[in-house]
Amino acid sequence: MTTAQVQDLARERFDVVIVGSGVAGGRVAMDLSEAGARCLVLEAGEEVRSEEMPVGEADMIARLYWNGGLELSRKGSIVFTRGRCVGGGSVVNQALMDRLGAEVLSRWRRESGVSWLEDGSIAEDYAQAESAMSIREISPARFNGNVSRVSEAFDALGMPWRPLRRAETEACDGQDCMECLGGCTRESKQSSRVTTLRRAQAHGAIVVARCMVDAIETEPRGVRLRARRDGQALSFSADRVVLAAGAIGSTSLLLKSGFGRGRPRLGEGFHCHPQFMTSAVVDDLVDAHRGAFQGATADGPGGPEPRFKFETSFVPPIVFHTLFDRVGAGVHRLATTYRRRLGIEICLRDTEPGRLRLRRGGRVEFQKELGAGDRAAKAEASEILREVYANLGAREAEFSPRAFSVHPMGGCALSDSPTRGVVDGDFRVHGAPDVYVADSSLFPSAPGRNPSLTVMALAARAGRALLTHSGATVAGKTA
Amino acid sequence: MNGASPSRFLRPHQLSALTRVGDVCIPGDDASPSFGARGCVRHVDRVLHHITAGDRTALQALLSVLWLCPAPVHRALLRSAARSFDRRGPLAPLLRQIDYGLRGLVLTLYFADG
Numbered sequence: 001m002t003t004a005q006v007q008d009l010a011r012e013r014f015d016v017v018i019v020g021s022g023v024a025g026g027r028v029a030m031d032l033s034e035a036g037a038r039c040l041v042l043e044a045g046e047e048v049r050s051e052e053m054p055v056g057e058a059d060m061i062a063r064l065y066w067n068g069g070l071e072l073s074r075k076g077s078i079v080f081t082r083g084r085c086v087g088g089g090s091v092v093n094q095a096l097m098d099r100l101g102a103e104v105l106s107r108w109r110r111e112s113g114v115s116w117l118e119d120g121s122i123a124e125d126y127a128q129a130e131s132a133m134s135i136r137e138i139s140p141a142r143f144n145g146n147v148s149r150v151s152e153a154f155d156a157l158g159m160p161w162r163p164l165r166r167a168e169t170e171a172c173d174g175q176d177c178m179e180c181l182g183g184c185t186r187e188s189k190q191s192s193r194v195t196t197l198r199r200a201q202a203h204g205a206i207v208v209a210r211c212m213v214d215a216i217e218t219e220p221r222g223v224r225l226r227a228r229r230d231g232q233a234l235s236f237s238a239d240r241v242v243l244a245a246g247a248i249g250s251t252s253l254l255l256k257s258g259f260g261r262g263r264p265r266l267g268e269g270f271h272c273h274p275q276f277m278t279s280a281v282v283d284d285l286v287d288a289h290r291g292a293f294q295g296a297t298a299d300g301p302g303g304p305e306p307r308f309k310f311e312t313s314f315v316p317p318i319v320f321h322t323l324f325d326r327v328g329a330g331v332h333r334l335a336t337t338y339r340r341r342l343g344i345e346i347c348l349r350d351t352e353p354g355r356l357r358l359r360r361g362g363r364v365e366f367q368k369e370l371g372a373g374d375r376a377a378k379a380e381a382s383e384i385l386r387e388v389y390a391n392l393g394a395r396e397a398e399f400s401p402r403a404f405s406v407h408p409m410g411g412c413a414l415s416d417s418p419t420r421g422v423v424d425g426d427f428r429v430h431g432a433p434d435v436y437v438a439d440s441s442l443f444p445s446a447p448g449r450n451p452s453l454t455v456m457a458l459a460a461r462a463g464r465a466l467l468t469h470s471g472a473t474v475a476g477k478t479a
Numbered sequence: 480m481n482g483a484s485p486s487r488f489l490r491p492h493q494l495s496a497l498t499r500v501g502d503v504c505i506p507g508d509d510a511s512p513s514f515g516a517r518g519c520v521r522h523v524d525r526v527l528h529h530i531t532a533g534d535r536t537a538l539q540a541l542l543s544v545l546w547l548c549p550a551p552v553h554r555a556l557l558r559s560a561a562r563s564f565d566r567r568g569p570l571a572p573l574l575r576q577i578d579y580g581l582r583g584l585v586l587t588l589y590f591a592d593g
Contacts, residue, residue, distance in 0.1 A: 067529070075572040076579070327505070
């Protein structure tokens with residue numbers, strides 16, 4: 001899109017401007033544009049066409065992630081990675097699709113006071129989210145050597161496990177590209193780029209890439225967004241804005257825009273599912289990098305809301321060395337063991353919330369570190385994995401001390417009360433009825449499950465709420 | 480370009496420091512070249528282009544200091560940075576940033592050819 005074309009858009013008035021084009025933004029854009037709304041989607045990252053997705057690990061990380069893939073918590077104990085491109089997190093995530101159980105939804109109901117979280121109606125939202133993409137369970141026939149071995153060890157140790165569900169097509173079958181940590185050149189991974197956003201564009205939604213929104217101003221009727229693109233200041237106006245830039249992007253935009261005044265919970269309640277990679281070596285070939293390398297999951301102890309879970313996983317060399325502190329000769333030795341390595345990831349359900357704050361200059365600060373409970377949970381999980389690796393006859397078991405997060409959540413928590421949260425049960429910021437939020441920043445706490453599908457379900461519900469408020473209909477259904 | 484440097488972002492002495500730190504992180508062996516021998520710093524702008532100006536400034540300052548230091552200091556710094564994840568104390572946050580920022584950059588550049 002040329003500068004002149006974008007300047008023309010700045011002279012129009014839209015029904016809705018959507019900030020962010022990922023998991024949530026794509027869904028909202030699709031629902032609203034299919035219902036006839038004039039939608040503009042603003043995305044900070046660049047548009048990368050499928051056939052041009054970077055396939056080398058270094059370029060994937062540098063081009064497709066915020067700040068070159070390197071955003072640290074204030075004390076450096078957790079590294080955050082999040083997508084920055086058209087399609088956002090849906091381009092770089094693992095596309096694992098979990099529905100939340102009744103226990104989590106009940107907890108969220110208690111924390112937020114929002115009644116629909118527990119009345120069963122979210123099942124329809126999940127169904128709508130699932131209907132927009134191809135989702136496949138990773139069947140045992142498709143397990144790679146890592147998933148099959150680890151799941152056998154889970155069985156031998158009496159650990160219940162289940163195959164993961166993934167948003168992908170059959171184009172993944174038989175591949176060993178490991179492109180999933182970046183974009184997918186085959187369009188197998190069901191990112192918003194190839195699903196919801198594509199449908200939205202077919203119904204008239206306009207996507208502007210490389211457009212960074214700096215501020216939202218509410219007006220007597222509608223909203224105005226101040227933005228920058230290629231060094232040029234821009235201003236867009238609309239009846240409503242939907243924030244779908246993820247927990248970090250949406251929360252920091254509201255903070256920058258002064259919405260923290262009178263909303264004491266803005267930026268609070270930040271969670272992130274800290275994760276740790278583990279690995280060990282066996283004598284025969286494993287090829288953990290092949291196919292759907294995240295194929296099976298098992299919960300830690302603790303009933304329906306465990307403090308941690310395990311997922312079979314694997315990482316390419318740069319990430320491997322970074323997480324496992326490889327220097328010197330160890331870097332070269334990896335090449336001799338890479339195909340014989342097992343990999344399992346520990347994912348914590350963090351219960352000690354952090355917060356997001358703005359530093360001078362407008363940069364977001366992650367005030368979120370590992371707590372004592374997180375360290376204890378990681379130690380317990382590591383002991384269990386020592387048994388798993390021992391059961392498999394593995395040696396050189398390694399447990400990375402470096403926590404990373406791919407699930408930022410919270411900061412604009414749902415709540416029926418402005419003193420306990422930021423966004424009401426109709427997805428509107430308390431006191432700002434034309435400002436909607438539709439992404440993982442809404443989560444009242446950490447669910448302990450992969451969040452993408454829940455974000456899509458909430459976004460579908462947010463879209464319906466917005467249409468109801470504007471007196472419109474969606475997909476032939478009275479809103 | 481930055482003076483006579485082949486990098487837009489790093490001056491020649493900073494590139495030299497990065498190469499020396501890289502050789503501490505990834506020395507060569509019989510089968511594989513070292514960081515310096517592989518000429519990895521030629522990729523540095525591909526990576527630094529995507530990080531914030533503030534982080535680039537911090538990296539430039541760190542490399543300027545490291546340029547003045549001998550290899551044993553580089554080795555000790557990297558070792559302390561790696562251990563900082565299991566430790567607390569006022570220096571731990573800074574050392575963790577150095578671990579990700581410096582060692583992470585070296586690893587990224589070493590494997591930047593794919």
